[in-house]
Amino acid sequence: MLEVQDIEAGYGPVRVLHGLSLEARAGEVLCLLGRNGAGKTTTLKAIMGLLPLTAGRILLDGTEISALPAHRIARQGVGYVPQGRRLFSELTVAENIEIGLMAGGKDAGTRDRVLDMFPRLRERLAQRAGTLSGGEQQMLATARALAVEPRLLLLDEPTEGLQPSMIDLIRETVVTLRAKGVAIVLVEQRIDAVLALADRVTFIENGNSRETVTPSELKSDRALIHKYVGV
Amino acid sequence: MEFGPHLVLAILEGAVGAAVLALTALGLSLVFGVMRVVNVAHGEFFMLGAVMAWFVAAAIGGHPAVGFIAALVIAPLVAGVIAMAADWLVLKRVNYDPEATIVATIGLLYIMQQSALMLYGPEARPVEAPFNSRIALPWVEWGEAGLQLYYPWGFGTTSYKLFVIVAAVVLLLAFWAFLSRTRFGLVMRATQLDRETALAFGIPVETVYALVFGLGAALAALAAVLIVPIQQAHYLMGGDPLLLSFIVVIIGGLGSIRGTIVAALLIGMSDGVISVFFSPTLAKILATLLVALVLVFRPQGLYGKTAT
Numbered sequence: 001m002l003e004v005q006d007i008e009a010g011y012g013p014v015r016v017l018h019g020l021s022l023e024a025r026a027g028e029v030l031c032l033l034g035r036n037g038a039g040k041t042t043t044l045k046a047i048m049g050l051l052p053l054t055a056g057r058i059l060l061d062g063t064e065i066s067a068l069p070a071h072r073i074a075r076q077g078v079g080y081v082p083q084g085r086r087l088f089s090e091l092t093v094a095e096n097i098e099i100g101l102m103a104g105g106k107d108a109g110t111r112d113r114v115l116d117m118f119p120r121l122r123e124r125l126a127q128r129a130g131t132l133s134g135g136e137q138q139m140l141a142t143a144r145a146l147a148v149e150p151r152l153l154l155l156d157e158p159t160e161g162l163q164p165s166m167i168d169l170i171r172e173t174v175v176t177l178r179a180k181g182v183a184i185v186l187v188e189q190r191i192d193a194v195l196a197l198a199d200r201v202t203f204i205e206n207g208n209s210r211e212t213v214t215p216s217e218l219k220s221d222r223a224l225i226h227k228y229v230g231v
Numbered sequence: 232m233e234f235g236p237h238l239v240l241a242i243l244e245g246a247v248g249a250a251v252l253a254l255t256a257l258g259l260s261l262v263f264g265v266m267r268v269v270n271v272a273h274g275e276f277f278m279l280g281a282v283m284a285w286f287v288a289a290a291i292g293g294h295p296a297v298g299f300i301a302a303l304v305i306a307p308l309v310a311g312v313i314a315m316a317a318d319w320l321v322l323k324r325v326n327y328d329p330e331a332t333i334v335a336t337i338g339l340l341y342i343m344q345q346s347a348l349m350l351y352g353p354e355a356r357p358v359e360a361p362f363n364s365r366i367a368l369p370w371v372e373w374g375e376a377g378l379q380l381y382y383p384w385g386f387g388t389t390s391y392k393l394f395v396i397v398a399a400v401v402l403l404l405a406f407w408a409f410l411s412r413t414r415f416g417l418v419m420r421a422t423q424l425d426r427e428t429a430l431a432f433g434i435p436v437e438t439v440y441a442l443v444f445g446l447g448a449a450l451a452a453l454a455a456v457l458i459v460p461i462q463q464a465h466y467l468m469g470g471d472p473l474l475l476s477f478i479v480v481i482i483g484g485l486g487s488i489r490g491t492i493v494a495a496l497l498i499g500m501s502d503g504v505i506s507v508f509f510s511p512t513l514a515k516i517l518a519t520l521l522v523a524l525v526l527v528f529r530p531q532g533l534y535g536k537t538a539t
Contacts (some may be wrong), residue, residue: 088421088424089424091520
């Protein structure tokens with residue numbers, strides 16, 4: 001599905017990723033775990049083409065998406081929920097979803113399916129995104145990414161700062177998508193959430209990918225968590 | 232009947248200025264809002280519109296209305312295409328860096344100005360208005376013999392000036408509808424709000440930038456075609472609209488369309504009224520003073536948002 005092969009990338013002269021590799025499979029949740037600054041968000045940005053790669057390549061079902069310009073990656077079926085949500089705050093809920101539909105080349109049918117998953121948004125279509133509550137904003141950021149009808153969904157700390165009921169909703173959404181065969185890459189800080197959701201966990205340290213393990217291995221060997229996350 | 236009629240005249244003159252200024256400043260505001268580029272060459276695109284209007288009118292001949300309508304279409308197109316080429320050749324190459332683009336557009340200003348001097352010459356040339364009948368205005372005043380109607384009372388305006396006001400209002404409404412109702416308008420607003428996320432959602436930001444820069448220049452050129460039957464075309468005419476557009480955009484709040492329109496009305500009207508009663512220089516001094524006060528007491532402008 002998604003193959004990230006030995007990528008190097010960074011911001012201007014500062015290199016953050018040093019030969020990072022990972023693999024996400026259809027119908028699986030891959031969690032990225034690591035300390036702050038390890039390069040998790042940078043990895044997702046690199047997959048979206050938002051940072052130029054200085055080495056390595058990224059393949060999606062065999063297509064080299066790292067060779068495409070950034071604005072053509074979403075159309076390949078990649079949905080992105082950025083860290084801090086990054087909604088178009090002055091635009092309405094409907095317009096934010098419209099941007100997602102345009103990105104994926106989808107029509108009103110997709111719009112209805114997405115709104116069925118988040119009925120609260122349907123009631124607030126004409127409201128400006130910036131005036132939504134935190135949980136609703138996360139719903140909208142997720143809905144915008146799902147409007148692309150992604151085969152690969154990237155989620156960057158989607159539950160950050162949310163109340164428990166909202167965290168459950170996001171988790172259910174991820175489970176539903178996984179059952180539909182979407183490949184999901186999830187950056188998540190909370191270990192319990194990772195253990196509950198992940199099919200595999202890749203540890204990231206200093207811009208490199210380290211071990212990839214299953215949650216059951218992780219439960220039996222807490223030393224890994226101490227080593228890479230330090231809690 | 233001394234002050235009142237003169238005030239009406241001054242307000243009419245001011246409204247013509249405000250209408251043209253609103254269109255010009257909107258172009259500058261749009262480019263800054265979406266691209267974060269301060270386009271110092273904006274006034275030269277205005278000049279280009281006026282000069283193109285003269286060339287088109289001279290080339291077509293016949294009834295002035297034919298040349299004028301052709302100029303309304305051709306001049307903004309030419310200005311837009313030149314601006315898009317400048318975006319691709321220059322602004323894109325410096326990565327839209329805020330400081331580099333200021334220097335780059337200063338260079339563009341001189342290139343365009345001197346090219347106009349070489350190709351068009353130093354003369355100020357008129358473009359004939361498509362229609363220009365005088366309209367005498369009635370005036371009603373409470374005199375010694377009760378209510379008196381003065382008609383005609385010696386002064387009036389022209390049908391063309393009224394047309395400029397109406398045309399500008401129509402164009403502003405059309406632009407607003409374009410921005411809020413069309414897909415490209417939505418794409419432009421999304422790019423303005425968050426460039427990186429726009430890119431992640433399939434918006435070709437570089438193409439949007441080129442089109443926005445072209446659209447900004449086209450608006451200035453369109454404003455110039457409207458005013459050139461009143462003002463004449465000259466290769467140095469870009470200075471005043473540039474200064475006034477900056478004043479308007481700063482007072483209205485950088486990147487705010489609503490603020491730009493409100494400030495254009497305020498500055499255009501006061502410029503007209505003060506120019507009639509005192510002097511154009513005083514009008515510019517007061518407008519510049521207002522900018523200084525806005526920058527000190529409300530740096531984000533009337534409708535601008537503070538950075539969050």
